[in-house]
Amino acid sequence: MKKSPTGTWLPARVPNSTTLLSFLLIICSVVNSSTGGYDGSMLNGLNILPSYTDYFTLNPATTGLNTASVFIGGLIGPIFAGIIADKVGRRPAIFQGSVITLIGVILQTAAQNIAMFVVARIILGFGSAVAGIAGGVYLSETFPSRWRAWGVGLLNDFYYVGALIAAGITLGTGQWQSTWAWRAPSLLQGIFSLLCIVILPFIPESPRWLVYQGYYEEARVVVAQTNSNGDISDPVAVTVYKEILDTITWEKKEGRTMSPIEILKTPTSRKRVLIGMSAGPFSCIAGNIIASYYLGSELETAGITNTLDQLKANVVLNVWCLACCLFGTHLAAKWGRKPTALFTEILLVICLFIIGGLSKMYADDPEGASSSLIYGDVAVMFLFQGFYSIAWTPLLYLYPPEVMNYSIRANGLALSQFGLNALALVLVFVMPIGLANIGWKMYMINGSWDIIVVILIAAYWVETKGKTLEEMDAIFEGEKHSSMPDVEQVIKGEEVIDVGKVVQQIHTDVAVVKMR
Incomplete structure (x- = not known):
């Protein structure tokens, strides 16, 4: 273990091995996401349990309030999360979010009435949002580009590990x-936040944050630790660092700031934010809200009414979704982000219309419904959740930071999560009422707006596969703001750099910046 300069109050001692360090970063990623998955699955289970529903004397409206209140915190959290992550550092922001989450968990466990339960979940949602947004930005900025799809994709993939637990x-x-x-x-929901706090002292600060704050040598050390086993003279590490230094220097020269207003300042920023933040709302309206929080009600529309059978279905569903999201992360890494999203969304449209049709057949004649109809409906419901997990689970935190440049990255991801939670707050509250009143028609409505999402992704999304965060400027700004060749070309040996010459240029650039 070697001391890693962080530029913050939170120290770090990290391993020299890039592989081991990447493993620790993945652990930080997965424990961060497990809280959200645990929460959704736990409420799924609790909404089935008489000991919970009877204790709070729940009806459809209060069931929706108890469940959806976490999204009130999730709606407030993004307002502050980007600012916190930019100001205090990525790791301290994750720490603060995890502590707030723990406070919410304790209050939720001790809840004596609906009001206390709702307040606790608002606090929990706020902390989870801060930790999740800071974690998404941190991991996208710290993982090497060649492993970023897996490293950041797993940030949300392990939603289903938490859900399964x-x-x-x-x-x-x-x-x-x-x-x-x-x-x-x-x-037990608090165990994931505790694990996150434990792992933070053993991973470094974001090199991009360090460069922006003026910690140039510290950032170079972190780039070497995350790319070349600590060797600061490695060609890949030198190329990555020079790209970061050149691009962030250019952003500062152009007057780009960390203010939330920055996301609206220029047409390019607005375009990047609209494309990047769309992942949050798109994933929310896809239709998974029903099965994520109201599986019991969904299964009842298909004729599965026994409480124990519903709880067992909840377990099987999460195993299936975990397998699908890991497969989806592989597709995003090998196939690309945009094709994976289109593939998933088309399958979701097909499934929703099939579920709606089968649920209507059951609703028209529940007494005469055959077992094949019931199990066929449940099978398509499970397929739907799996197909959703292929793209939206890994892309939710992976895609937005890749599309946005440094100055708008944290606030842009926060906006994506704000949009997700704003829609989720409405949909999670409305879904039980909608299912109770119009049943199968909810699936038809959902399928119709998913067709619009397919068109928007096809028309406006850009591909980010195989590029560093700085190399995305060539797509949106019309040029790359660094003279260095693309990192992927250096890794493959297609481009060779003069390390000594580049290092000399780095020293000159840093000296010039410090004199300003």
């Missing part, structure tokens, strides 16, 4: 004849 826990505690049937799963 929660599904298993609620299945086990569901038989308890006390309020601990729901309090125990709630308390």
Whole structure:
């Protein structure tokens, strides 16, 4: 382990091995995302448990409020998350978000009434949003470009690991004849934030944040640690660092600031933000809200009404979705982000119309419905969730930071999450009422607006595969703001750089910047 300069109050000692360090970064990524998955699956299970619904005397409206309140915090969190991550550093922002999440978990576990439960979930949602947004930006800026799809994709993939753990826990505690049937799963939700706090001292600060703050040598050390086993003279590490230095220097020279207003200043910034932030709203309106939080109600529309059967279905569903999102991360890395998103969205449209049709057949004659109809409907519901997981689970945090440049990255990802949570707040509250009142028609409505999403992705999304964050400028700005060859070409040996000459230029550039 070697001390890594962070430029913040939170110190770090990291391993010299880039592979081991990447593994630690992945652990930070997966524990960050597991909280959200655990929450969704836990509420799925709790909404099925009589010990929970009877304790709070829930009806469709209060069920929606209890469940959706986490998105109130998730809506408030992004307003501050980008500013916090830019000001105090990526790692300290993750730490602060994790601590706030723990406070929310404790209050939720101790809830005595609906009001206390709702307030606790607002705090939990706020902390999770801050940690998640800071984590998404941090990992996209720290992982080497060749591993970024997996490193950042896993940030949301492990949503389903958290979900699977929660599904298993609620299945086990569901038989308890006390309020601990729901309090125990709630308390265990805090373990992921604790693990995140434990891992933070062993991973470095974002090199992009360090360069922007003027910690040039510190940033160069981190780039070497994350790309070349700590060798600052490695050609790949030198190329990556020079790209970062050139691009951020250019942004400062152009007057780009870290203000949230920056996302609206220029046509290019607005374009980058609109394309990047669309991942959040698109993933939210895709249709997974129903199965993510109201699986019991969804299964009832297909004729599965037994509580234990619904809890078992919750476990199986999360295993299936985990496998699909890992496959989707592989597709995003090998095939590309845009093709993966289009592939998933088209499959979702098909599934929603099939589910709607089968659910209508069951609703028209529930007594005469055949077992093949019921199980066919459930099978397509499961396929839908799997198809959703292929693209939207890994791309939710992977795509936005790749599209946006440094000055707008944190606030842009925050805006994406704000859009997601704003829509989720409405949809999670409305879905149980909609399912109760119009049943199968909800699927038809959802499928119709998903067709619009397919068209928007095809028309406006850009591909980010195989490029560093700085190399995306060539697509949006019309030119790359560094004289260095693309990192991928250096890695493959297609371009050879004069390390000594580039290092000399780095020293000159840094000296000039410091004199300004």
